[in-house]
Amino acid sequence: MIDAKRLVDQLVGSGVAGGFAGGLAGGALANALSGKKAKKVAGSALQLGGMALVGGLAYKAWQSYKQGSGTTNLTGVESPPAGSAFLPASTDETTANELSLLLARAMIAAAKADGQIDTQESQAVLNQINQLDMPAEDKAFLFEEYGRPLDIRSLTAAVDTPEHAAEVYAASVLMLDSPSPPERIYLDTLARELRLDAGLTNEIHATVQANRAAA
Secondary structure (H helix, E strand, O other): OOOHHHHHHHHHOOOOOOOOOOOOOOOHHHHHHHOOOOOOEOHHHHHOOHHHHHHHHHHHHHHHHHHOOOOOOOOOOOOOOOOEOOEOOOOOHHHHHHHHHHHHHHHHHHHOOOOOOOHHHHHHHHHHHHHOOOOHHHHHHHHHHHHOOOOHHHHHHOOOOHHHHHHHHHHHHHHOOOOOHHHHHHHHHHHHHHOOOHHHHHHHHHHHHHOEOOO
């Protein structure tokens, strides 16, 4: 059985995921999947694990949206309160693993959303994954998930709360720096299927962008 939390750490390339250099949202695995050099996330976010980072970005955007405070003071992401809807309590391993798996699926879906990957390029991605220092069960999950046709409805069907919807969207945005037109269509479709208000998705984009390090 895969450790989904560890997998999200590896996808995000967080400081707590050993062997994945490059900083948050710029790890080797994220770059292998997307075929791009992802920009990093800076500041206090560097101290967070993958799930806490995604939760923190969604939580900060959610607060700004609910308070109507606009896109000011969005830097300095911190982990959301433990046990909140954004971050299950550490003792609730089942819920935490399910959420981590959902976020991992969202990041993989975003990585292949461009739709411009031919068979040769896809094989090159799989070869890169195979060369990474990670458990065999994690690789098997990535191979299977990456090989599936893009199915946004299947992904969003597993979302059970508005807060998790915001996290799924934030996880996808993390993987798509300067989205291409097909990737923008993916994000628009994802937001619609998640039933996210445009104001909230704008806050998520602004929060992620505000916490990116300069390339």
